[in-house]
Amino acid sequence: MGAGIFEKIKVEGHEQLVFWLDKLANLRAIIAIHDTTLGPAIGGVRLLRYDSEEDAICDALLLSKAMTYKASAVGVNFGGGQAVIMKPDVPIESDALWWSFGRFVNSLGGRFIASEDVGTSVEDIEKALRETKFVVGLSHALGGGGDPGPVSAHGVYSGLKACVQKALGDTSLSGIKVAIQGLGHVGYALARELKVAGCRVYACDIDSRKSQVAGENLGLEIVDPQKIFDVDAEVFSPCALGGVINEDFIERMNFKIIAGSANNQLADDRLGKVLQDRGIIYAPDFIIGAGGLINVYNEIEGYDQARALSQAGKIYDKIKQILEFSEQTGVPTLEAAMIIARQRLDRVRKVRGLI
Secondary structure, eight states: SSSSSHHHHHHTTOOEEEEEEETTEEEEEEEEEESSSSSSSEEEEEEEEOSSHHHHHHHHHHHHHHHHHHHHHHHHEEEEEEEEOOOOOOOHHHHHHHHHHHHHHTTTTTSSSEOOOOOOOOHHHHHHHTTTTTTTOOOOTTOOOOOHHHHHHHHHHEEEEHHHHHHHOOOTTTOOOEEEEESSHHHHHHHHHHHHHTOEEEESSSHHHHHHHHHHHOOEEEEOOGGGGGGOOOOOEESSSSOBOHHHHHHHHOOEEEOOOOSSSSSSSSSSHHHHTOOEEEHHHHHHHHHHHHHHHHHOOOOOHHHHHHHHHHHHHHHHHHHHHHHHHHOOOHHHHHHHHHHHHHHHHHHHTTO
């Protein structure tokens, strides 16, 4: 991690980094709270095998910061947070683990609200309800929005349309070729929406079963996960894990647009400038992927999927604003999105007398 942990937190602007160890439940968890200017921190819960504790901490810090800017940029009154659970090598006793995690969340007194993320499910999050009320992303039966995939996908679809309009001068997606990496809840729902719009969709997933099902149900052209970067398409849509946009990828690919739901897609933020110099439109991931946040935000207000889908559709306008701001100022789209997000945060800080 380089600098000491306190220096790392200070530089990135985080407010809190909390650890939880429960030997009986086999739980090692971390919650990072980045910024609560706009309201309580909200964020996903990842259950993954990390190579080291340092990797787990870095993941929590990066994702919580991205959530702050995501909420600010799309007008949601929440701060940024993230929880990660280090998946143990031994079998998990699911109830015990999630009850313990619920106590962890509850110990923060509402400063952090948890939702599902990579490696976790609606059912997992609902188990934490036994110990805390500070969870969202619940099933319809419990008054929640259920699977946020369709709303997240609609946000990506809407942002992708803005990119196509900018790059190709047409909002119609008919005949556009799109390569989707990852066929989880969001990738699958996005592929379905793109096919309805008349796109030719190539897709892959490291889970061959998901690829087979999506290919058969949606009529996708399934490719090997290692060859998705070489597909001849206008749009690349990363909908799996982050860090896939690196220098090797940029040298290898011929896409005109990168627009997907994965978090932290750029291996290094400076690659935003590299993409800009090559004339490639990059839709900042924390904006175009904000549909999931919009979905759970609607739970707190009283869930209505039609309203959530309508709000996710406005990501088109937000991406269009960012692309125009980037063109006017000459800054990469990622930096443009960060500037717009910081402007709202600064306005709220002034109103609250924090600066």
